Amino acid sequence: MTLLNKQWCVGARPEGKPKPSDFLYKESPMPVAGEGEVLLETLYLGIAPVMRMYMMNLPAGGEPPLDLGDVIHGRGVARVMESRHPDYSVGDIVQGQLGWQTHKVSKMTERERFLKVKHHELSYAHSVRILSMTGLTAYTSFFDQGSPRAGETVVVSGAAGGVGHMVVQMAKIAGCHVIGIAGGAEKCAVVKRLGADAMIDYKNDDVAAKIAELCPDKIDIYYDNVGGEILSTCLDNLAYNARIVLCGSISEYTREEKFGLQNYAMLRRANATMHGYFVYNYLDQFDACNAQLAEWIATGQMKPLIDELIGFDKMPEALIGVYSGNNIGTRCVKVKLDE
Amino acid sequence: MTLLNKQWCVGARPEGKPKPSDFLYKESPMPVAGEGEVLLETLYLGIAPVMRMYMMNLPAGGEPPLDLGDVIHGRGVARVMESRHPDYSVGDIVQGQLGWQTHKVSKMTERERFLKVKHHELSYAHSVRILSMTGLTAYTSFFDQGSPRAGETVVVSGAAGGVGHMVVQMAKIAGCHVIGIAGGAEKCAVVKRLGADAMIDYKNDDVAAKIAELCPDKIDIYYDNVGGEILSTCLDNLAYNARIVLCGSISEYTREEKFGLQNYAMLRRANATMHGYFVYNYLDQFDACNAQLAEWIATGQMKPLIDELIGFDKMPEALIGVYSGNNIGTRCVKVKLDE
Structure with a gap:
């Protein structure tokens, strides 16, 4: 079986609340990491209201504009599968701008804001939606x-x-x-x-x-x-x-x-x-913030509510649901199922 | 000649920009200071857009509501003519809530926010509109x-x-x-x-x-x-x-x-x-602020524009003009003419 990269793309600009036909599913050949690049395998993707803005091509979050057919922006947690980048090793867990796809080749640029995931005592779902x-x-x-x-x-x-x-x-x-x-x-x-x-x-x-x-x-x-x-x-x-x-x-x-x-x-x-x-504006506080959150979670002072959907096919439904207010807590989708 | 207290009162609630018929002129007998009170003689009154709000009885500046016929609120500079109040002596110059009138008897309450005028090297017009x-x-x-x-x-x-x-x-x-x-x-x-x-x-x-x-x-x-x-x-x-x-x-x-x-x-x-x-919220900075402003004025770094009208009869015209934008700088009315 050829390994494919699965992607959710902008099918149409949402009018009002997003609907299933606004999302376009694509499969493409697995990308290959070139010199200075890593190949990432998506584990979790977060879901946030701003994603509808990306789909509408409204300026938001400093992300680049999207044409119809482009992969929707989205941050998540991934594992480094292959690395030709000096700062990353195979097996590293990172969070950053992955897009709605199961795999990504990246030069790990400033703009994608990748950060190595610490606090491994907490789950990756915590990483994608709480320590995030x-x-x-x-x-x-x-x-x-x-x-x-x-x-x-x-x-x-x-x-x-x-x-x-x-x-x-x-x-x-x-x-x-x-x-x-x-x-x-x-x-x-x-x-x-x-x-x-x-x-x-x-x-x-x-x-x-x-x-x-x-x-x-x-x-x-x-x-x-x-x-x-x-x-x-x-x-x-x-x-x-x-x-x-x-x-x-x-x-x-x-x-x-x-x-x-x-x-x-x-x-x-x-x-x-x-x-x-x-x-x-607050990225310099990322580590200190995560340390504090992890402590509060450990002591039970903070109880994160993680509303997790299972499977990459649930991505459109996950975002549509946010706009009908059906989520409680922070929503994410588990993309890689076998771990 | 009996000395009279001249007053401008709310004649009607302004609709849109204030007009002459919104103001009611009254004369009443000169008030007398009782125990714990002072009699003030108004020298200058400031003119500010908020005064229309007072006339409309809209909440503004924390001042008490006005009925039709009440003296319009306004701050200005006055001289103490008579004092039966332990903190004030005849001849003191104060600024505070006088209302649109030539004389006021006051217990010098917290709410009227009277302050003694310092920086006598500057004119009273400065006091009423700049060091104010x-x-x-x-x-x-x-x-x-x-x-x-x-x-x-x-x-x-x-x-x-x-x-x-x-x-x-x-x-x-x-x-x-x-x-x-x-x-x-x-x-x-x-x-x-x-x-x-x-x-x-x-x-x-x-x-x-x-x-x-x-x-x-x-x-x-x-x-x-x-x-x-x-x-x-x-x-x-x-x-x-x-x-x-x-x-x-x-x-x-x-x-x-x-x-x-x-x-x-x-x-x-x-x-x-x-x-x-x-x-x-900033009254505790009043003295420090005035000291700084007086210094800037003395060194020529700050050139106050004082738009002074002469005579208590000009009060309505002065406020009406603010709403047609005819003032340049800060507007005040010289109420006591012979000094």
Whole structure:
């Protein structure tokens, strides 16, 4: 049997939520590593909302533009199968920009941001989704931009998502009072078990009324994974010197027309700050962050929720599901099945 | 002749820009200081866009709500005419919440935020408009929230206004490259003379095209006095780690419907921060700020533009003019004429 490289490519530009026909499956001959290159075998791929932006060819994450038929961008964990690169040996485990494919030949350029995977006591699924850009995002955005202090009130939207469920737990570690926002009773129950002091189910509750009820001293930190109306509601309820961390805007990604934030000037009344977060600004903290996360996981202070789908064929379904909100925790796909 | 207290009161809630019939003139008997009170004689009153908000009874600046017929809020400089308060003596010069009136009896409460005027080598007009909340605003917002570094590109909207023309000069003192935005050739010429490296006339130029042309390395600090479309344009042109200081939103104040900021998530792409500024958070810096401003004025590094109208009867006209953009520099009204 000839070994093939399996790939998921941009079949069509998604309109609204992505659908199966937006993804194009291809098989191509196994690539060969040239001088200065490595051949990587994908073990796990992470799934993140931004991938729809890649497919639409919207600028995001500093990745190069994609034509129809190009392999979709995606980070994951891989094993070095073959190396003609001085810094890598066969068997090394790395994480970085692999794309939606089972194999990749790479010169391990700066742009692909490959990092060697440490903390082997944790699984590769942890590596791809926790000790990864997701964990780095949650950790550095919450601590560097949010600047939490014990006793403060923290509201986290997208609280059952990959970044959100980690931020909820970090906020508890920091001694904060934590209100999570998620869609549906099941997600709310899960996040509550992770330590949230109270939950708001945005699909069934009046968010503004619940915020008023649950945050009598207003919001010190609003950690935003969704944008739109919930961001606007939180802007109306800021405590003095509040911080907003803009991490994601999933509610915006599939809107026909963008949400217009009419009450941005509420930042002035509260002398508050809204930080836009871009993960690649924080790569120098990667090792320190992972060491801290691994410690919290080891001591049980942090319980990662990893929502793992099995099999490379599940990639489109995995991303489509994120947009219908069916994931709890951080989502990844196990690509190599026999380990 | 009986001495009267002259007052300008809320005659009607302004719809859109304020007009003469929104102001109600009253005369009342001279008030008398009781135990623990002082009688103040107003020398100067400052004029600020926020005063229209007071008249509309919109929450602003932490001032108490106003009914129709109430004296309009306003800060100014006054002389103590009579004192039955242990901390004040006859002849003291103070600045604080006087309201639009020639005399006030006050218990000098916390809420009125009275401060004794120092730096007597400068005029009272300087006290009311430069060594005042206006100067404190410009100084602390620009330096604390803007965090300027030499060589950075700073864009200042409302650059010919009270706060704006000071920020332009502070940015030059900080070694920045400064682009001002103002309405009309005359204002642009004035701000250019104050040191701006280039000006954009928003009434006649294509602001987005000029920003692109004048900021090839994008914007490091956008100092916002206007909000709305210009804020949105600057959000599209942020350098990495940029800071936006939201000081005022005069373009918003008279809109029928509020502007919806659709591109707030651009903060994420630039890892940028948007700070809302509220001056009363910075009162502890008042003396240090005034000492610095007085020094810059003495050395000629800071040239305050004071747009002074003469006579208490000019108060309505002074505020109406701010909303038609006819002021250059910081506006005040000389209330007591014979000194």
